[in-house]
Amino acid sequence: MxxxxxxxxxxxxxxxxxxxxxxxxxxxxxxxxxxxxxxxxxxxxxxxxxxxxxxxxxxxxxxxxxxxxxxxxxxxxxxxxxxxxxxxxxxxxxxxxxxxxxxxxxxxxxxxxxxxxxxxxxxxxxxxxxxxxxxxxxxxxxxxxxxxxxxxxxxxxxxLPAAPLDGGRLLRAFLWYRTGDRLRATRGASAAGRALGWFMVVTGFAAVLFAGNLSGMWAALIGWFLIVTATAEARQAELRGVLKGVPVSRVMTPDPVTVPETMTAGRFLGQAPFDRYRHSAFPVVTPDGGVAGLVTLGIVNQVPAEARSSTTMGDVMRPLPEVETTAPGDMVVDLVPRLQESRERRALVLDGGRLVGIVTLADISRVVTWLTAATRPRS
Known part of the structure; x- marks a missing residue:
């Protein structure tokens, strides 16, 4: 949220x-x-x-x-x-x-x-x-x-022992301790969360329909939230299981195409880099090669046509402090939630302050598809 x-x-x-x-x-x-x-x-x-x-x-x-x-x-x-x-x-x-x-x-x-x-x-x-x-x-x-x-x-x-409630976390901790399997524990807590959610939805609507108690709508809303969140947690756990131990360096696009911060919006749209590449977001670099931020086609398109010849990438880019960053050795499972919350849904990969790659949710999705297919048992 x-x-x-x-x-x-x-x-x-x-x-x-x-x-x-x-x-x-x-x-x-x-x-x-x-x-x-x-x-x-x-x-x-x-x-x-x-x-x-x-x-x-x-x-x-x-x-x-x-x-x-x-x-x-x-x-x-x-x-x-x-x-x-x-x-x-x-x-x-x-x-x-x-x-x-x-x-x-x-x-x-x-x-x-x-x-x-x-x-x-x-x-x-x-x-x-x-x-x-x-x-x-x-x-x-x-x-x-x-x-x-x-x-x-x-x-x-x-x-109450149902995810995503705190009691669901307690249940997951207990199941994790008993089984030694975090993924299995998360599945159990998520199943309990969905069961409680459906119970609240059914009883909430029943209170509205048969007793005329409109507060039942509130219970039904909370129940639906529990169902959606518990399901999302289970999927997230499955994702973490697939991506366990995978570093960002195996997922990122190395040596991404960059644009200088002094390039104007008019030149960016008219000459480079869209005539050569299919990307929609580009790291912005300083004259000495440092990373200044990130610019997207959507951001540049918001520049009025009459101002594009005088507006530079440095004027419209997302400054580096506002851009999600990661390191090549960071784990992908820890990066996913941050990308989902980020504005641009992508992160710049920095190694000692030097730009070495860029990673998006689409990149991670392709890797998940590949790993899932590779580990799925043959019928």
Whole structure:
């Protein structure tokens, strides 16, 4: 899930919001301001209900962020790189650069999320009791109590043994420890995730059709998300199995065609390099041969016709810090998730800062097809 708004870094970890997180804010605000708060504590003005509901929604987002930060911090302590955290419509996601090296590390990374939510729920519950003892406004006590309940529900739900939930990670850690086979463990956790997802979809639609309970649509949506994500995890595991031990150097296109950063857009489109090559993306190099960035046909086509004679590749390229890079000795399995999240779906291969190749998802797909055919047993 890509971020729409960056919140900077917390504990050195990049944090961002996806636009769909507004759905959570809106849902919580409506449930509290139009339902729970005026029902339990009537007699207040509408703006009081809505202000408190929006504040509660923001605190709930903070608790979701704490859940994901716990995953990220423990992951780093167990040798797993973290690319960042994104909050979105169905919660949050900590993007891990690599997988856990051992079943024990997997267990620790997975378990800390539900534990954090459970602790948050306990703290909110204690705060609600304390505020009630102080005879603070019942509206405030109700909001804090709701935060306690929702965090405990979040902890319990995430602990269910089904991928991609944290409980699915715990199940995978257990199966991995018992069998010694990470791929087999992932298949088991993914199957459990699909089973739970279908159960939620069926029961959610049943609640809507037979009981008229529209909240069943939310359950069905979460169930469908579990099915799709669990299936994707299983496929990703199969991919990792096929590509295990394959370095980038075996997949990349070596010595790619480059364009100088001083070349104008007009010359690029009219003379080189499309009259000789079928590529759609080219590394941009400096006069001394250094790598400056990456340019694509799509980027150059956005330059107005009247400006192409004065606009250079250096003016429109993606600067190197914004381009995915890798090294020849890096493993392809670790590069795939980064390419899937990247804007250009390709990476420049650098060896000591020197450009030696370029690799795309299409390159990797061809290798996967080849390796799969080579290892498939004959009938």
């Amino acid at each position: 890509k971020e729409t708004l960056s919140l900077g870094r917390i504990a050195g970890i990049r944090v961002g919001l996806n636009w769909s997180v507004l759905v959570i804010v809106a849902l919580v605000a409506v449930v509290l301001a139009d339902g729970r708060l005026p029902t339990v504590h009537p007699g207040h003005s509408a703006w009081v209900y809505w202000a408190l509901a929006l504040l509660t929604a923001v605190v709930f987002l903070a608790s979701l962020l704490a859940h994901e930060l716990a995953h990220a911090v423990v992951a780093r302590r167990n040798g797993v790189e973290v690319d960042g955290i994104t909050l979105w419509m169905l919660g949050g996601a900590a993007r891990l650069h690599t997988e856990a090296p051992t079943p024990g590390a997997e267990l620790r990374i997975a378990a800390v999320g539900p534990l954090t939510s459970a602790v948050a729920g306990g703290l909110f519950a204690g705060l609600a009791v304390w505020l009630d003892a102080l005879h603070v406004s019942g509206l405030l006590v109700e909001s804090v109590a709701w935060l306690a309940a929702i965090n405990i529900v979040l902890a319990v739900f995430n602990a």
